[in-house]
Amino acid sequence: MATKYxxxxxxxxxxxxxxxxxxxxxxxxxxxxxxxxxGVRNYEARNLMKExxxxxxxxxxxxxxKNPGIAAFAQVARExxxxxxxxxxxxxxxxxKSEKDxxxxxxxxxxxxxxxxxxxxxxxxxxxxxxxTDEPPTEVGYIGEDGIRAIKTMNLVTRGRLSVQRVDSNAxxxxxxxxxxxxxxxMDLKPKKSSHTKMVKPKSRIGEVKAGKKKEVxxxxxxxxxxxSLDSDEExxxxxxxxxxxxxxxxxxxxxxxxxxxxxxxxxxxxxxxxRN
DNA sequence: GCCAACGTTGGC
DNA sequence: GCCAACGTTGGC
Numbered sequence: 001m002a003t004k005y006x007x008x009x010x011x012x013x014x015x016x017x018x019x020x021x022x023x024x025x026x027x028x029x030x031x032x033x034x035x036x037x038x039g040v041r042n043y044e045a046r047n048l049m050k051e052x053x054x055x056x057x058x059x060x061x062x063x064x065x066k067n068p069g070i071a072a073f074a075q076v077a078r079e080x081x082x083x084x085x086x087x088x089x090x091x092x093x094x095x096x097k098s099e100k101d102x103x104x105x106x107x108x109x110x111x112x113x114x115x116x117x118x119x120x121x122x123x124x125x126x127x128x129x130x131x132x133t134d135e136p137p138t139e140v141g142y143i144g145e146d147g148i149r150a151i152k153t154m155n156l157v158t159r160g161r162l163s164v165q166r167v168d169s170n171a172x173x174x175x176x177x178x179x180x181x182x183x184x185x186x187m188d189l190k191p192k193k194s195s196h197t198k199m200v201k202p203k204s205r206i207g208e209v210k211a212g213k214k215k216e217v218x219x220x221x222x223x224x225x226x227x228x229s230l231d232s233d234e235e236x237x238x239x240x241x242x243x244x245x246x247x248x249x250x251x252x253x254x255x256x257x258x259x260x261x262x263x264x265x266x267x268x269x270x271x272x273x274x275x276r277n
Numbered sequence: 278g279c280c281a282a283c284g285t286t287g288g289c
Numbered sequence: 290g291c292c293a294a295c296g297t298t299g300g301c
Contacts, residue, residue: 011287042296064287122288161286161295 004051005167006058007156008037008074008110013065017092026071029060029112034077037107037164038085039093045164049108050080058110059167059175061156069121070175078109118182120175122156123189129157130191139183147174 012025022039029035040046053076060072082103086095098104124140129152131137133145143151150170155162167175178184 009287044296066289068288126288160288163286 002169004053004056005169005172006048006052006056006076007061007070007165007167008058009061009063009163011064012062012071015064018090018094020090020092022092026060026062026115029072029074029110030115032112034109034111036078036083036109038083040083040107040164041086041093041095041105042163045162046106048164048166049106052076052079052108054079057113057172059116060110060112063163067119067121069119069124070116070179071119072115073113073179074110075113076108077111080106080108083107116179118179120178121189123191124178124184124187125151125154125157126191127187127189128152129154137184137187139187140178140181142181142183143174143177146170147177150174 010024010029011022012027014021014023016022024035037049040049056076058074058076059070060074062068062071082100083093083098083105085091085093086098086103086105087100088094093105095104128137128140128143128148131148133148133152136143136145136148140147150168151157151174154167154171155165156167159165
């Protein structure tokens, strides 16, 4: 079985949840060297962690911060085991539905490997993903057209909210290159306005009405085609909660890879992670 | 089983 | 701080 590669997020900035700081930066990671990846409360992310094997490589991503992006490399140091923080009432991600004899949430241990020589900002990925395949920027021309293709389909670009993601080997190789070589520091990393530009801001008339909290989504967009996601090879049961596409925008999303142990229920938090203690 | 409402993620 | 995106819940 081919080695798999992963991307895991953590928040480098302080954020207090239930009185505890959930911050976990690359500095923290480097300092502790090995860390349990607790706090993931999203089924798909959890299932991905259950697939992880000791020794597999991963990138460490800074999320929900001023400059999100890939900060370091890591490897899986322990396969999935129950996330004991889900049993701790005082923990930010306590889940009363998770029982000791039937854990609902799992985590792996990750070991810090090295910092990325060049921090790779999300804006770079987004920018590259917005380009035509045959117009590679000279500054990072070394990634080639295949590199652009690989980036366009990265989960990081297409599935922003997933906190634990798989990284395919093409993307993995590009990440290695980028982290080693850099070169984009002078680039203007704004995405190249793509099709779905949505700048329809009202021309503000003078007493405009505020229109409630309804945000109409223009639909019709539906660009997504790739959504590759090979997916879900759950090892557990098949996923039940199948797709629930939301009506509005014909989103195609894959089934929520889930499994839920008998009663579905659920916390509504998603996959954030990490709580320092 | 559909889908509107709700609540969270997380970029900007 | 705003708000689009989207996972989840719950009414029907």
